[in-house]
Each structure stands twice: as structure tokens, then as C-alpha cells.
Amino acid sequence: MKKMLTAAVSRVLSGVTQKPASRVLVASCKYSNNATFEIKKCDLYRLEEGPPVTTVLTREDGLKYYKMMQTIRRMELKADQLYKQKFIRGFCHLCDGQEACCVGLEAGINPTDHVITSYRAHGLCYTRGLTVRSILSELTGRRGGCAKGKGGSMHMYAKNFYGGNGIVGAQGPLGAGIALACKYKGNNEVCLTLYGDGAANQGQISEAYNMAALWNLPCIFICENNRYGMGTSVERAAASTDYYKRGNFIPGLRVDGMDILCVREATKFAADYCRSGKGPMLMELLTYRYHGHSMSDPGISYRTREEIQSVRSKSDPIMLLKDKMVNNKLASVEELKEIDAEVRKEIDDAAQFAMTDPEPPLEELGHHIYSSNPPFDIRGANQWIKFQSIS
Amino acid sequence: MAAVAASAGWLLRLRAAGADGPWRRLCGAGLPRGFLQSASAYGAAAQRRQVAHFTFQPDPEPVEYGQTQKMNLFQAVTSALDNSLAKDPTAGKDRVFNTPLCEQGIVGFGIGIAVTGATAIAEIQFADYIFPAFDQIVNEAAKYRYRSGDLFNCGSLTIRSPWGCVGHGALYHSQSPEAFFAHCPGIKVVVPRSPFQAKGLLLSCIEDKNPCIFFEPKILYRAAVEQVPVEPYNIPLSQAEVIREGSDVTLVAWGTQVHVIREVAAMAQEKLGVSCEVIDLRTILPWDVDTVCKSVIKTGRLLVSHEAPLTGGFASEISSTVQEECFLNLEAPISRVCGYDTPFPHIFEPFYIPDKWKCYDALRKMINY
Numbered sequence: 001m002k003k004m005l006t007a008a009v010s011r012v013l014s015g016v017t018q019k020p021a022s023r024v025l026v027a028s029c030k031y032s033n034n035a036t037f038e039i040k041k042c043d044l045y046r047l048e049e050g051p052p053v054t055t056v057l058t059r060e061d062g063l064k065y066y067k068m069m070q071t072i073r074r075m076e077l078k079a080d081q082l083y084k085q086k087f088i089r090g091f092c093h094l095c096d097g098q099e100a101c102c103v104g105l106e107a108g109i110n111p112t113d114h115v116i117t118s119y120r121a122h123g124l125c126y127t128r129g130l131t132v133r134s135i136l137s138e139l140t141g142r143r144g145g146c147a148k149g150k151g152g153s154m155h156m157y158a159k160n161f162y163g164g165n166g167i168v169g170a171q172g173p174l175g176a177g178i179a180l181a182c183k184y185k186g187n188n189e190v191c192l193t194l195y196g197d198g199a200a201n202q203g204q205i206s207e208a209y210n211m212a213a214l215w216n217l218p219c220i221f222i223c224e225n226n227r228y229g230m231g232t233s234v235e236r237a238a239a240s241t242d243y244y245k246r247g248n249f250i251p252g253l254r255v256d257g258m259d260i261l262c263v264r265e266a267t268k269f270a271a272d273y274c275r276s277g278k279g280p281m282l283m284e285l286l287t288y289r290y291h292g293h294s295m296s297d298p299g300i301s302y303r304t305r306e307e308i309q310s311v312r313s314k315s316d317p318i319m320l321l322k323d324k325m326v327n328n329k330l331a332s333v334e335e336l337k338e339i340d341a342e343v344r345k346e347i348d349d350a351a352q353f354a355m356t357d358p359e360p361p362l363e364e365l366g367h368h369i370y371s372s373n374p375p376f377d378i379r380g381a382n383q384w385i386k387f388q389s390i391s
Numbered sequence: 392m393a394a395v396a397a398s399a400g401w402l403l404r405l406r407a408a409g410a411d412g413p414w415r416r417l418c419g420a421g422l423p424r425g426f427l428q429s430a431s432a433y434g435a436a437a438q439r440r441q442v443a444h445f446t447f448q449p450d451p452e453p454v455e456y457g458q459t460q461k462m463n464l465f466q467a468v469t470s471a472l473d474n475s476l477a478k479d480p481t482a483g484k485d486r487v488f489n490t491p492l493c494e495q496g497i498v499g500f501g502i503g504i505a506v507t508g509a510t511a512i513a514e515i516q517f518a519d520y521i522f523p524a525f526d527q528i529v530n531e532a533a534k535y536r537y538r539s540g541d542l543f544n545c546g547s548l549t550i551r552s553p554w555g556c557v558g559h560g561a562l563y564h565s566q567s568p569e570a571f572f573a574h575c576p577g578i579k580v581v582v583p584r585s586p587f588q589a590k591g592l593l594l595s596c597i598e599d600k601n602p603c604i605f606f607e608p609k610i611l612y613r614a615a616v617e618q619v620p621v622e623p624y625n626i627p628l629s630q631a632e633v634i635r636e637g638s639d640v641t642l643v644a645w646g647t648q649v650h651v652i653r654e655v656a657a658m659a660q661e662k663l664g665v666s667c668e669v670i671d672l673r674t675i676l677p678w679d680v681d682t683v684c685k686s687v688i689k690t691g692r693l694l695v696s697h698e699a700p701l702t703g704g705f706a707s708e709i710s711s712t713v714q715e716e717c718f719l720n721l722e723a724p725i726s727r728v729c730g731y732d733t734p735f736p737h738i739f740e741p742f743y744i745p746d747k748w749k750c751y752d753a754l755r756k757m758i759n760y
Binding site: 089090091141149150151152154155166167168169198199201202203204229232236237238359360362364365366369378379380387389 | 496519558560731
């Protein structure tokens with residue numbers, strides 16, 4: 001460390017402009033290693049105690065979260081751009097505005113824990129370990145994509161990340177099932193089952209609550225309440241908009257989903273609760289999406305531009321984290337700007353790859369229908385054109 | 392029950408939560424850009440995918456129903472619904488409303504409303520999402536009259552849903568589930584091919600005293616424009632329509648695919664000198680066996696085409712019945728040109744759908760059998 005510092009200092013003195021490394025190394029003396037923050041108290045349901053109201057954020061973690069959130073934001077905006085240029089087609093649901101949820105959740109669990117979510121999944125894909133390149137090329141339907149180009153926006157998978165589900169609410173019972181497997185195998189893992197405020201009104205979610213509570217499954221149900229189920233505001237769709245209480249016999253937390261530290265602490269709290277065998281927990285994340293429901297939705301026919309603007313200026317998750325870090329001397333504005341530039345470059349590279357990678361070969365049309373050995377023929381458009389199914 | 396039916400003429404339109412009207416949501420989709428604009432220079436890859444696999448062929452302007460207006464498919468559907476709602480001018484605006492996101496609930500509520508005698512029109516946002524409601528439709532709606540010995544029925548229920556491939560829908564916005572419902576006695580399944588057909592058939596479904604499922608080809612919502620009468624009119628259910636007379640081959644399809652086989656018929660006439668009879672089935676269940684069999688007896692060859700997967704698709708039912716009725720009249724095996732036995736793909740859609748070339752190829756092989 002000392003040698004590196006000396007080397008850096010000498011480099012600076014010799015005038016070589018290797019800006020990032022030297023600046024960081026020399027300037028790191030000026031930063032504090034961590035800072036303590038007060039976070040909003042969560043509303044509790046059927047719980048005596050909630051997550052802690054203060055938390056420590058280290059500089060390292062802060063930079064990591066900032067970079068992840070900025071990557072997700074840029075990736076979603078790039079997807080928006082590619083969609084408008086018609087490189088991405090079909091249905092594309094973007095989650096910019098909800099970055100604190102994905103990154104905060106990931107920060108509160110281990111990589112061995114399991115996550116399943118709905119179609120607004122790009123952020124979680126990234127936090128669960130997929131590269132931006134594989135996400136963008138899956139969106140454009142190329143062979144470099146994480147599902148080989150066969151799934152598209154809504155069906156992306158990674159290790160311990162079970163997608164990406166198109167049908168609203170279908171992932172509820174699936175998540176409870178994954179939790180059952182965790183409990184059965186006794187590996188101390190939990191399953192995060194995410195769904196939205198629209199899906200909270202689906203019958204299958206109630207079925208999942210019941211089974212999870214009955215058998216004490218380590219399942220954290222997470223309702224990402226971004227106030228609109230496609231175009232219907234929560235007041236028009238739900239008899240009770242207190243989604244954290246909707247689990248009835250399941251204890252619940254209402255969390256500020258725009259503050260990443262709040263989300264992280266709540267997730268840790270919920271994960272500990274579940275791991276100790278006390279049964280499922282319900283978390284409602286109060287968040288917001290800047291884009292419409294999907295790329296076909298301008299997003300302004302059911303809400304005003306002023307509302308979107310006000311959320312963007314007052315509670316943007318990236319802005320909140322940046323302010324926290326800069327005001328508490330965890331990082332400098334220039335440093336964060338450099339991270340922005342790095343992220344931008346990474347996204348541009350990935351987009352370039354996604355636009356130029358070839359599409360999957362036509363033979364893939366029939367693959368992976370069943371698991372079968374030997375391969376069999378797919379019956380098709382007429383009896384003379386056949387595809388093989390290899391799996 | 393009778394008293395309730397007489398007084399409760401009010402009509403409710405249930406719709407899953409969405410932006411103001413499902414139509415606005417389709418506004419920004421690739422559809423208008425694809426069909427109405429000339430492809431702009433966004434690169435060859437993007438351009439290629441904007442070409443549709445069919446060309447909508449409008450029918451001549453109908454004269455027997457009064458004044459007509461140029462409408463596309465969704466405007467025709469809206470017109471039908473307006474006509475239906477206007478039948479009861481006393482009821483208010485609140486009979487058209489959004490529901491929370493629960494398909495099973497939507498159809499279940501619709502059945503409940505219909506059982507009391509009121510008319511209910513339930514919308515399922517995409518046919519791919521109809522499966523949570525499958526139990527309600529098949530086990531409750533279809534069997535109500537039968538199990539109660541005609542004491543109760545939910546005949547005034549109509550379920551409408553956008554259906555079929557749309558160019559970029561992928562797995563969950565492109566399915567054609569008519570075959571699942573064809574297996575269920577007690578309900579009627581209807582698929583129109585054009586705005587004029589859609590309005591007449593929808594009004595017939597609403598007035599029909601049996602629960603009906605009305606699938607609207609979503610790719611035609613804006614692509615199909617025709618002159619449609621402003622006044623209400625009915626097109627009878629369970630009647631197929633022969634839209635082109637011929638003597639060598641019978642082609643049967645429904646929905647968007649009708650326009651594909653119309654083109655195939657024109658190609659066959661021009662290139663092979665083969666005269667094709669084109670039939671639009673219109674009602675899938677109960678289907679018009681007589682029209683199809685009469686046609687096959689005349690021509691001796693049958694080709695059925697649909698987007699849904701081959702195995703268990705409705706073409707298999709048609710095929711089986713026709714070979715029973717017209718075995719000795721058949722000159723060649725019945726050809727089914729359908730989608731592959733895979734989930735509806737995202738990137739492979741142009742290869743998956745039974746386009747005019749696949750149908751033409753099958754037709755040629757049948758002619759040379």
C-alpha cells in the first residue's frame with residue numbers, strides 16, 4: 001500500500017496524466033472509510049421490532065452500489081433507445097427509478113439465496129450476476145443473450161435467479177415452492193418472491209401466502225409498489241393499498257424503496273427473520289418507475305408529467321445515494337463522474353455487441369421443448385418441414 | 392329469474408386494469424409504424440422485420456345495412472359495444488369499468504352477473520392470459536345450463552380477448568388458444584377476419600343465449616380498415632362463409648390466416664391454374680360441418696391452416712370429421728399447415744407462422760399427389 005502510494009504520488013509529480021488511478025489513490029486520504037446514516041423507520045405489521053434505524057455505509061460499498069445503480073439506469077435508457085431504433089422488439093418493461101430496490105435487495109442477501117420476479121426484471125438480472133452484454137443481446141434476440149435469444153425481455157435467467165415471468169402473479173406460488181425446497185434441503189437459504197402492486201390482487205398470490213405461512217417457509221414476499229398497475233393507480237385497483245398488510249397472517253414491513261440503505265436493512269432484517277425459521281415475511285417497497293408500463297406506454301395518460309418530474313428531483317435513488325456519499329465525504333463528485341463515464345462506456349460496448357451479434361441459428365427453434373434422448377422431430381407447418389428438438 | 396331478466400337489461404363491461412382504453416396502449420406499438428409508414432433507414436435487420444406475413448383484403452362495402460363508415464377492427468368492436476350499450480339508455484357510464492388484475496376473478500364475476508340475467512362483456516387483455524380463467528369458463532360457464540337442468544344459465548356472458556400473432560409478441564402476447572376451448576361443450580368460440588365481420592359477429596355473440604368467447608386478431612386492430620355499417624346488424628354464428636368459389640382445392644382458415652390463404656388462392660390460380668375455394672370458418676365451436684364437407688365433396692382436396700401448434704390444433708378436428716364424412720371423395724390426404732409444436736417464439740416468429748409460402752407448398756404437393 002505504501003509503495004503504491006509513493007508510486008502514485010511520484011507519477012502525479014512527474015506530470016503523467018493517469019488521472020483515475022492516481023487521483024483516487026492520492027485523494028483517498030481525504031475520504032472517510034465509512035459513515036453512519038439514519039434511515040426512515042419502516043411501518044410494521046404484526047411485528048414488535050423492525051429493522052434498525054441507523055446503518056453504516058462503507059466507502060467501498062457505497063461506490064459499488066452507486067456503480068450498480070448507475071449501470072442499471074444507463075442500461076435501461078439504452079434499452080429504451082434500442083427499442084425506438086427497432087433493434088429491440090416486442091414488449092420491453094423498464095425499471096429505471098426502481099434501481100434502489102434491485103441493488104438494495106441484493107445487498108441484503110447472499111448470492112446463494114434465490115430470487116424470482118415479474119417481467120420488470122432487467123435490474124435484478126444484472127444484480128444477480130448477468131453481464132450487461134448478455135442482457136442487451138437477449139433483448140435484441142441474439143445468440144449472445146442469456147437465454148440464447150429465445151426468451152427476450154421477460155425471460156432472463158441466471159444462477160439462483162428464476163426469471164423473468166410474463167404472466168402476472170404466476171411467480172408467487174413458484175417462489176413459495178422454491179422456499180419449500182430451501183427449507184426441505186435445510187441449507188439456510190431464503191427465497192425473495194417479488195411481484196407488483198397489480199399482481200397483489202391476483203388469487204395465486206393469496207394462495208402462496210397461505211401455503212408459506214402454513215408451512216413456515218423461508219419466503220420473503222416483496223411487493224414493488226410503484227403506484228401504478230400498468231395504467232391503473234393503486235386506489236382504483238385495490239380495496240386496501242397497504243400492501244404490507246395484505247398478507248393478513250404474515251408479518252409485514254413497509255419500506256422506502258427509493259433509499260437503498262433502507263431497502264438493504266429491511267432485506268437483512270427480513271432474511272434473518274426467515275432464516276431463523278419463523279416463517280414468511282412480506283415487504284412492501286414504495287418506489288416509482290419513470291417510464292411507462294412498457295415501451296408501448298407513454299406513461300403520461302394516467303399520471304402527470306409534474307408528478308414524474310417531482311419524483312425525479314426529490315427522490316431519485318441514485319441522486320439520494322450520491323448526495324449521501326458526497327455530503328459525508330465518502331466520495332467526491334469527480335470520482336462519481338468518472339464512474340459514470342466508465343459505466344457509459346461499458347453500456348455502449350454492450351449495445352454495440354447486442355446490435356451486431358448474429359441471431360440464433362434456425363435449428364434452435366425446436367430445441368429444449370422436452371428433455372429427451374434421442375432427439376426427436378418437431379411436427380410443424382406441414383408434414384414436409386421438420387425441426388429437430390435436441391435437449 | 393324471468394323477472395330479473397326482464398328488468399335487468401343493464402350491461403356491464405368488465406375490463407382488466409389498463410391505461411385509458413386498451414387502444415391507447417397499442418398506439419405506440421410497432422403496428423402503425425410497421426404497416427402505415429414506409430420502412431425508414433434503420434438498418435436492414437430492423438427493416439426486414441416490419442413486413443407483415445399477410446395483406447389485409449377488405450370486403451366490398453355492404454349495402455344492406457344502411458350507412459357505413461370507414462373503421463378499423465378495434466373501432467368496429469367499439470361500435471358494436473356502443474350499439475349494445477345503447478340498447479339500455481337509462482343505465483349510466485359506470486357500467487364500463489376497470490377491474491383489478493385477476494382474470495379468474497373477472498370471468499367469475501362475469502358468470503355471476505350473467506346468471507342473474509344481466510348482460511356481461513368481460514375483456515381479458517390478451518388471450519395468453521385467459522388461462523387463470525380457464526377453470527371458470529370450462530367448469531362453470533360452460534356447464535351451468537346443463538347441470539341445473541336449464542334452471543340457470545350464463546348465456547348473457549361474452550368474453551372478448553385479443554388473439555393471435557402480432558409480429559413481435561413472443562411467448563405471451565401471441566397465442567391462439569381456440570383449440571383449448573373447442574374441447575369444451577357448452578361455450579361458443581368465434582374468430583372474425585375483418586372489421587365488418589367483427590361487429591356483426593360480436594353483436595351476435597352478445598345476443599346469443601350461450602356464453603361466447605370472441606377472439607379478436609390483434610394484428611388486424613389497425614391493419615384492417617373497411618366500410619362498416621354504423622347501425623347494429625348480426626352475422627349468424629356457426630355459419631362458415633365461402634369467400635371465393637373454386638373447384639379444385641378447399642382452403643379453410645379463420646382470423647388473420649384467412650387473408651393468407653386468400654393470397655395463396657390467388658397465387659395458385661395464377662401460377663398453377665388451380666381454382667381454390669376459400670372458406671372462413673368464423674365460428675370454431677360449434678363449427679359449420681356442412682359447408683366444409685359440401686365443399687370438399689366438390690373439390691376432393693382440403694387444406695386447413697392456423698397459427699396455433701399442429702398437435703391438437705383445431706385443424707385436427709376438422710381433418711378428422713371431414714375424412715369421416717367425405718372419405719371416398721378425397722383425392723389427397725388432408726393437409727394441415729400450422730405452427731410448430733413449440734411455444735410461440737420471440738426471435739423466430741417469421742419462421743414459425745404458417746405463411747403463404749408454406750401453404751402454397753402444401754397445396755402444390757396436394758395437387759401433385
